[in-house]
Amino acid sequence: MNGDRIIRVEHLKKYFPVEKGFLERLLTRTRNYVKAVDDVSFSVLKGEVFTLAGESGCGKSTTGKLIVRLIPPTSGKIYFNETDITKLQKEQLRITRRRLQIIFQDPYASLNPRMKIGQSVGHPLEIHGIAKGSEKRKKVLEILERVGLVPPEQFMNLYPYQLSGGQRQRIAMARSLILRPEFIVADEPVSMIDVSLRTTIIDLMLDLRKELELTYLFITHDLAIAKYISDRVAVMYLGKIVEMGSKQEIFTNPTHPYTQALLSAIPVPTPERKKKTLELKGEVSSAINIPPGCRFNPRCSYSTDKCKKTEPELIETTKGHFVACYKAEA
Amino acid sequence: MIQKPQHLLTVEGLTAEYCAQRGRIIAVEDVSFSLDKGETLGVVGESGSGKSTLGLSLIHLVPYPGRIVKGTILLEGQNVLKLGKEKTRDLRGRRISYVFQDPMTSLNPVERIKDHFVELIRTHEPKVTKADAITRARKLFKDVGIQPERIDDYPHQLSGGMRQRVMIALALALDPSIVIADEPTTALDVIVQAKILDLLKSLQNRYGMALMLITHDLSIVLERSDKIIVMYAGRIVEQAPSSTLYTHTQHPYSQGLLKSIPNIELEEQKLTAIGGSPPDLLHPPIGCQFWPRCQYIMEICKIKEPPLFKTGIDHLVRCHLYAGETSG
Numbered sequence: 153m154n155g156d157r158i159i160r161v162e163h164l165k166k167y168f169p170v171e172k173g174f175l176e177r178l179l180t181r182t183r184n185y186v187k188a189v190d191d192v193s194f195s196v197l198k199g200e201v202f203t204l205a206g207e208s209g210c211g212k213s214t215t216g217k218l219i220v221r222l223i224p225p226t227s228g229k230i231y232f233n234e235t236d237i238t239k240l241q242k243e244q245l246r247i248t249r250r251r252l253q254i255i256f257q258d259p260y261a262s263l264n265p266r267m268k269i270g271q272s273v274g275h276p277l278e279i280h281g282i283a284k285g286s287e288k289r290k291k292v293l294e295i296l297e298r299v300g301l302v303p304p305e306q307f308m309n310l311y312p313y314q315l316s317g318g319q320r321q322r323i324a325m326a327r328s329l330i331l332r333p334e335f336i337v338a339d340e341p342v343s344m345i346d347v348s349l350r351t352t353i354i355d356l357m358l359d360l361r362k363e364l365e366l367t368y369l370f371i372t373h374d375l376a377i378a379k380y381i382s383d384r385v386a387v388m389y390l391g392k393i394v395e396m397g398s399k400q401e402i403f404t405n406p407t408h409p410y411t412q413a414l415l416s417a418i419p420v421p422t423p424e425r426k427k428k429t430l431e432l433k434g435e436v437s438s439a440i441n442i443p444p445g446c447r448f449n450p451r452c453s454y455s456t457d458k459c460k461k462t463e464p465e466l467i468e469t470t471k472g473h474f475v476a477c478y479k480a481e482a
Numbered sequence: 483m484i485q486k487p488q489h490l491l492t493v494e495g496l497t498a499e500y501c502a503q504r505g506r507i508i509a510v511e512d513v514s515f516s517l518d519k520g521e522t523l524g525v526v527g528e529s530g531s532g533k534s535t536l537g538l539s540l541i542h543l544v545p546y547p548g549r550i551v552k553g554t555i556l557l558e559g560q561n562v563l564k565l566g567k568e569k570t571r572d573l574r575g576r577r578i579s580y581v582f583q584d585p586m587t588s589l590n591p592v593e594r595i596k597d598h599f600v601e602l603i604r605t606h607e608p609k610v611t612k613a614d615a616i617t618r619a620r621k622l623f624k625d626v627g628i629q630p631e632r633i634d635d636y637p638h639q640l641s642g643g644m645r646q647r648v649m650i651a652l653a654l655a656l657d658p659s660i661v662i663a664d665e666p667t668t669a670l671d672v673i674v675q676a677k678i679l680d681l682l683k684s685l686q687n688r689y690g691m692a693l694m695l696i697t698h699d700l701s702i703v704l705e706r707s708d709k710i711i712v713m714y715a716g717r718i719v720e721q722a723p724s725s726t727l728y729t730h731t732q733h734p735y736s737q738g739l740l741k742s743i744p745n746i747e748l749e750e751q752k753l754t755a756i757g758g759s760p761p762d763l764l765h766p767p768i769g770c771q772f773w774p775r776c777q778y779i780m781e782i783c784k785i786k787e788p789p790l791f792k793t794g795i796d797h798l799v800r801c802h803l804y805a806g807e808t809s810g
Contacts, residue, residue: 376743420704
């Protein structure tokens with residue numbers, strides 16, 4: 153890690169309009185929006201594993217998709233190696249994508265069932281006009297071997313249905329790595345894989361990071377995995393980052409009440425539940441009607457009048473540790 | 483038949499298979515265990531280990547083309563597999579109830595929540611009036627922590643966590659002696675998961691039912707069960723009280739599982755993966771099912787499948803490494 157920022161996100165927002173029924177459209181003019189990502193700023197340093205963690209609906213996957221420009225942002229800026237990529241159009245975007253790749257959660261849905269493994273993995277090379285024919289084949293074999301699918305010749309002619317979930321996820325990795333990207337968004341890459349195989353995929357990711365000088369944006373709901381894999385972690389709640397810091401800071405000194413509750417809820421592989429789950433009131437509010445003030449206040453046991461009125465900013469409490477909570481400021 | 487009235491449930495030599503087009507798959511092979519009142523049994527295994535088929539067998543509900551080949555399931559001394567149609571229906575829901583993994587698809591989307599309760603209660607207890615059934619549903623809603631007014635809602639109006647609470651309330655509606663929860667929290671977020679598991683525990687303390695918790699998550703079963711069955715390729719590979727399983731983990735597969743799951747409470751942790759992948763059940767290996775992935779492999783492992791060896795009080799292990807111990 154040399155401290156250079158490979159990705160810088162500033163005030164990123166993504167609002168999805170809510171579809172209305174015919175009558176509603178006639179009777180009301182206001183449009184509702186799902187505020188999936190609501191003003192998020194962070195940087196990812198070259199060579200690190202930066203994790204976005206949070207529960208379903210917190211906007212972590214949307215953020216990942218925005219960064220590789222699979223969906224356009226509502227507002228905000230995304231800098232890749234200090235170049236704004238939010239405005240890139242077709243051709244430029246295609247060229248940039250070679251260096252920015254994404255691995256999806258579901259290896260059963262992310263591979264074309266009618267394409268042989270060799271075709272799937274080699275396809276990006278054709279799209280980008282990098283290699284054809286025997287050269288393509290050589291590159292495919294090389295990358296398959298690299299992700300641990302040996303002997304690679306055997307896998308070339310198989311279809312996805314002939315592979316296990318773990319093998320498919322390796323294929324998905326091979327496909328994204330074949331373009332030699334610098335930055336990879338890994339969106340819950342192990343959550344659909346059997347427990348005994350998860351570690352192999354995670355270790356493979358970490359090995360490849362060193363070998364190929366990769367940087368990862370890792371997206372997960374599983375904080376235990378986040379702790380194992382990350383250098384830095386950002387915890388998201390309802391479209392916003394509520395706490396961000398080094399792995400050590402987040403796990404030994406969690407400051408935001410939401411992070412604390414999240415950590416207390418994680419099962420630990422030991423007999424007898426020692427810790428008590430911190431009580432959180434109610435459930436996550438709707439991303440359409442975000443509560444005024446701190447968006448976490450309806451569930452927070454430390455909520456004050458101030459929390460109900462104005463939203464706390466994400467501020468640095470100790471070096472590199474950012475928290476969006478008035479309790480932490482005091 | 484020897485009856486063992488001291489246990490609430492006794493399963494002996496249960497074997498279940500699926501006759502697929504491509505061949506026969508033995509999903510559950512020679513499984514035996516017992517369950518007592520108020521006890522929590524954790525069943526842990528990966529996909530394809532047979533844990534769900536085991537759960538479904540207990541209510542005689544293995545889906546076609548599956549069937550139970552042999553074995554006995556004694557519930558309070560009565561063989562579940564020998565019951566007639568009527569009695570089997572009475573078994574499901576009233577004596578053993580089931581909480582399925584996916585609360586989104588287990589409720590009827592075009593019926594109000596209260597109608598689910600009315601239908602369930604009146605099917606089993608025809609004399610109960612509709613009003614009484616609704617009263618009971620309201621009380622159950624209080625038990626599982628939802629406002630009673632919500633029984634008028636449709637399933638889509640509830641969140642995932644609330645739907646799973648509804649499923650638990652339905653499972654408790656007929657006061658069963660055993661609740662089988664098959665991955666009850668897999669579709670839910672961690673905070674909701676912890677709440678649901680706490681809820682199951684408190685309801686168990688209140689009503690004294692036995693709980694069979696089926697999951698792929700070893701952390702959950704270690705934290706929440708009294709005893710644990712580890713399944714691999716349809717077999718029990720290790721069975722022990724949860725504290726024993728943690729302190730004296732014996733089967734190489736259980737050891738591997740423990741080493742491969744991250745523990746958030748540890749400062750630095752080096753995870754080691756179990757190499758290889760679970761066997762193809764259509765072409766299972768000869769001998770021990772785990773040998774292709776085992777680091778302690780011996781010649782005998784490839785020839786003969788080990789029986790369950792008894793290595794301690796209530797501790798059974800299916801591994802040749804423990805062959806010196808008495809065969810259980």
